[in-house]
Amino acid sequence: MNVELRYLRALVAVMDAQTFTDAAIALGTSQAAVSRSVAALEQALGLRVLQRTTRTLVPTPAGERVIEHARRVLDEVALLEHVALDQSGELRVSYAWSALGRRTVALQRKWEETHPGVRLIWVQSSSPSGGLANGSVEVAVVRRALNDHRFAVTAIGTEARFAAVARADPLARRRTLRMSDFAGRTIAVDHRTGTTTEDLWSGVPGPASVRLVQGVDEWLTLISTGQAIGMSSEATAAQNPRPGIAYRPVRDAPPISVLLACWRDDPSVLVADFIRLAGETFGPDAAATPSGKAPTRH
Numbered sequence: 333m334n335v336e337l338r339y340l341r342a343l344v345a346v347m348d349a350q351t352f353t354d355a356a357i358a359l360g361t362s363q364a365a366v367s368r369s370v371a372a373l374e375q376a377l378g379l380r381v382l383q384r385t386t387r388t389l390v391p392t393p394a395g396e397r398v399i400e401h402a403r404r405v406l407d408e409v410a411l412l413e414h415v416a417l418d419q420s421g422e423l424r425v426s427y428a429w430s431a432l433g434r435r436t437v438a439l440q441r442k443w444e445e446t447h448p449g450v451r452l453i454w455v456q457s458s459s460p461s462g463g464l465a466n467g468s469v470e471v472a473v474v475r476r477a478l479n480d481h482r483f484a485v486t487a488i489g490t491e492a493r494f495a496a497v498a499r500a501d502p503l504a505r506r507r508t509l510r511m512s513d514f515a516g517r518t519i520a521v522d523h524r525t526g527t528t529t530e531d532l533w534s535g536v537p538g539p540a541s542v543r544l545v546q547g548v549d550e551w552l553t554l555i556s557t558g559q560a561i562g563m564s565s566e567a568t569a570a571q572n573p574r575p576g577i578a579y580r581p582v583r584d585a586p587p588i589s590v591l592l593a594c595w596r597d598d599p600s601v602l603v604a605d606f607i608r609l610a611g612e613t614f615g616p617d618a619a620a621t622p623s624g625k626a627p628t629r630h
Contacts, residue, residue: 335376337409340402341466342369343381347399348460350389354524357546358459359466373398407482410467410595422451423602426462426469428525429548432590432613433491433567439613446609450602458525458547464593470603472593475527475565484596486607489614493527493585494569496555496562497578503561504578511584516540520551520560527588528563548572565590590614 345355346366356363374381381395391399423443425431431454432439443452457463462472464483472478478485495513497503503513515537521528522545530538543560545551548568554560556576565588569579592610594603 335373336369337406339369339373339376340406342366343373343399344402344406344465346370346382346389347391348465357524358461360457360459360468406465406467410464421449422453423447423471423606424453424455424463424469425471425473425606426455426457426459426464427473428456428458428462428475429564430567430571431473432610433565433570435567435613436571439610442609442613443606446605447602452606460524462593464595470594470600471606474591474593475588476525478591478593482596483593486592486594486611487589488592488607488611489590490587491565491567491590492587493563493582494566494579495582496552496564496569497580498556498558498561499576499578500558501561501578503580506580508583509580511536511538511582513582514539514561514563518543518560520545520554520562522546522548522551526551527565532563532585552577 341359342355342365345358346352349355349358352363352366352370356366359366370382377398379394379398380392381398383390383392383395430436436454440452443450455463455469457469457472459465461478461480461483462474463469464472465480474485475491495503495509503509511533514533517539518541519528519539520543521530523529524546526545530542533539543554545554551562551564552572552574555562556574563582563585566581567590592607594600594607
């Protein structure tokens with residue numbers, strides 16, 4: 333029996349994402365590759381792991397036990413990788429849409445001063461866990477709840493929300509906007525990694541329709557062509573300038589929590605130092621606050 337780690341990663345990703353397409357996005361590979369890995373795992377084990385229908389993916393009774401063990405194996409492999417982290421000469425940090433915005437350069441400089449022999453590598457990831465689950469990074473910058481008991485989450489600060497509108501849009505002529513300015517408009521939303529949800533307008537007039545996107549590039553393209561407007565963090569505005577797009581602060585929008593996630597049992601000194609420095613970058617009024625789960629997302 334030849335069971336490879338990529339088979340287990342594919343199976344767990346499929347169960348977490350509930351579709352082969354989304355699992356492929358999370359793993360940074362193709363849907364066909366994910367399907368082949370799951371099929372290869374079933375062949376290696378000699379049993380059916382998943383029951384596939386046109387709409388759902390359900391593990392078989394044997395598959396439930398396989399998935400449970402697969403998670404344990406992948407967790408242990410990730411921890412083995414982290415044991416060697418402090419000797420690897422690099423720390424990998426992921427983000428979905430933006431790192432820490434205008435604070436990113438300051439944090440990079442602090443890191444280089446305190447850890448001159450360790451490279452800080454920023455990695456963009458569309459995975460809900462920011463690449464933590466598959467071991468591609470050691471720390472993830474997240475701005476939405478990460479409901480996974482395997483990861484510890486530290487709140488390091490908050491950011492304002494900014495609207496993104498086409499330069500030709502009348503809203504671009506204004507210096508600031510309000511939540512009510514989105515009423516009746518089409519808004520671009522990424523339910524996977526974005527920070528905007530329709531419930532932000534609970535009890536008040538909100539957007540008339542939603543255009544679903546996957547990732548910041550698709551979001552920016554839709555807005556720049558005038559097909560929708562958007563709302564994201566101040567870090568997105570700072571790190572994703574685009575010709576044809578104007579960013580404007582939304583005065584009455586709730587702030588966004590900036591969180592750092594890492595493996596709960598990670599003993600790395602480098603990870604702890606990065607979290608400390610990131611908290612300091614946000615200033616003394618935004619001291620890092622560790623917790624077992626992220627605060628409620630607004």
